[in-house]
Amino acid sequence: MDVGTIWMDGEFVDWEDAQVHVLTHGLHYGTGVFEGVRSYDTDNGAAIFRWEDHLDRLYQSAKPYGMEIPFDREELTEATLELIEREDLPSCYIRPIAFYGYDMLGLNPGDAPVKVAIAVWPWGAYLGEEALEEGVDVAISSWRKFASSQIPTNAKTTGPYVNSVLASLEAEENGYTEAILLNKEGQVAEGPGENLFLVRDGEIHTPGLAESNLDGITRQTVIDLAEERGYTVHADATISRGELYTADELFFSGTAAEVTPIRSVDDTEIGSGTKGPVTDEIQQAFFDVVESGDRRVHVVHREAEVAAVRRLDRLVGLDQLDGGIVADAEERVRDRVAPLEPLDGLVAEQVAVECDGFVEVRDANCRVIYGHTCPFAPRHQ
Numbered sequence: 001m002d003v004g005t006i007w008m009d010g011e012f013v014d015w016e017d018a019q020v021h022v023l024t025h026g027l028h029y030g031t032g033v034f035e036g037v038r039s040y041d042t043d044n045g046a047a048i049f050r051w052e053d054h055l056d057r058l059y060q061s062a063k064p065y066g067m068e069i070p071f072d073r074e075e076l077t078e079a080t081l082e083l084i085e086r087e088d089l090p091s092c093y094i095r096p097i098a099f100y101g102y103d104m105l106g107l108n109p110g111d112a113p114v115k116v117a118i119a120v121w122p123w124g125a126y127l128g129e130e131a132l133e134e135g136v137d138v139a140i141s142s143w144r145k146f147a148s149s150q151i152p153t154n155a156k157t158t159g160p161y162v163n164s165v166l167a168s169l170e171a172e173e174n175g176y177t178e179a180i181l182l183n184k185e186g187q188v189a190e191g192p193g194e195n196l197f198l199v200r201d202g203e204i205h206t207p208g209l210a211e212s213n214l215d216g217i218t219r220q221t222v223i224d225l226a227e228e229r230g231y232t233v234h235a236d237a238t239i240s241r242g243e244l245y246t247a248d249e250l251f252f253s254g255t256a257a258e259v260t261p262i263r264s265v266d267d268t269e270i271g272s273g274t275k276g277p278v279t280d281e282i283q284q285a286f287f288d289v290v291e292s293g294d295r296r297v298h299v300v301h302r303e304a305e306v307a308a309v310r311r312l313d314r315l316v317g318l319d320q321l322d323g324g325i326v327a328d329a330e331e332r333v334r335d336r337v338a339p340l341e342p343l344d345g346l347v348a349e350q351v352a353v354e355c356d357g358f359v360e361v362r363d364a365n366c367r368v369i370y371g372h373t374c375p376f377a378p379r380h381q
């Protein structure tokens with residue numbers, strides 16, 4: 001991996017120094033939680049897609065394990081932005097991980113320190129560039145997805161990923177690109193690293209979260225995009241194995257996999273055996289959103305943010321900018337971002353506007369140059 005710097009426990013360290021002790025709790029018992037996030041290179045600079053939601057899930061994943069992540073959202077955000085800048089990787093995959101380090105071995109992590117690291121690296125199409133167009137050949141795994149009564153399936157925990165590893169290995173050994181796992185009851189759960197969608201008679205179905213799958217952020221994005229386009233989406237579906245073979249279309253969703261069509265299951269061709277029209281439309285909509293850097297993407301672009309902060313103290317006519325957006329925004333934005341850079345009295349050629357659920361930075365012509373969400377409003381600001 002051609003990466004120079006990794007952020008670890010509050011510091012930027014060289015690749016070769018990002019090490020842990022061999023008696024690390026997380027290594028022995030899989031007691032770590034992690035995220036997979038993508039940043040896209042957009043006209044507005046590096047845009048980390050739904051970063052706030054990934055942070056939410058990281059902190060939530062830690063809860064069942066009694067793990068207190070000793071860094072707050074701002075610190076992890078700053079570290080990630082700095083890494084992207086240092087590595088000059090506006091388009092990259094981001095891997096934050098928190099795990100129990102070494103104290104004493106034994107199942108209960110007790111006083112083991114919580115270690116945190118973030119790495120960024122270039123990662124192209126997860127299942128291959130061609131897969132995005134042609135679709136992938138998948139097989140039903142003989143391994144079942146672990147049930148949420150055994151291990152929380154809404155947490156992204158390192159250890160349980162051995163389940164996904166087994167399914168992936170088996171699929172590849174048998175000549176398939178990817179697997180689909182059924183849950184304990186024998187219904188469709190998800191892929192080893194993807195959620196699954198089925199199209200039938202123009203309607204879209206995806207296994208509900210009670211089917212022991214991860215609450216995928218891309219899954220929710222796909223649901224939103226499909227509903228916006230007028231599709232009926234059954235997001236609480238129970239899907240039987242048999243329904244897969246007779247589907248009009250199937251596709252995977254995930255941060256790494258993005259929106260990848262499935263062209264066959266167990267050597268049975270799905271629909272026309274290539275990317276179907278609904279998958280195509282959703283895939284297009286997905287890439288439009290993540291690559292455009294528009295307000296529906298959580299754009300986190302340091303240069304723009306810092307520039308905006310610098311110019312805030314000369315803010316004028318704020319409420320005229322966007323049809324009466326709140327006039328007290330100046331104060332709130334100042335509170336939120338002031339620690340990044342001291343205000344230094346530059347001319348107000350850019351302004352920042354914050355109102356319920358989003359932050360925008362506009363240039364002198366009111367063009368949005370930095371935006372934080374809209375339909376996918378972050379739950380935290």
Ligand code: PPE
Nearest residue numbers: 036192193194195214216217218254255256
């Ligand atoms: N299910 C599983 C089991 C899963 O690991 C992922 C993400 C998803 C669904 C989709 O979730 P989301 O990314 O929030 O839409 N898998 C990550 C890890 C892939 C890997 O090989 O590592 C990812 O896509 O980043």
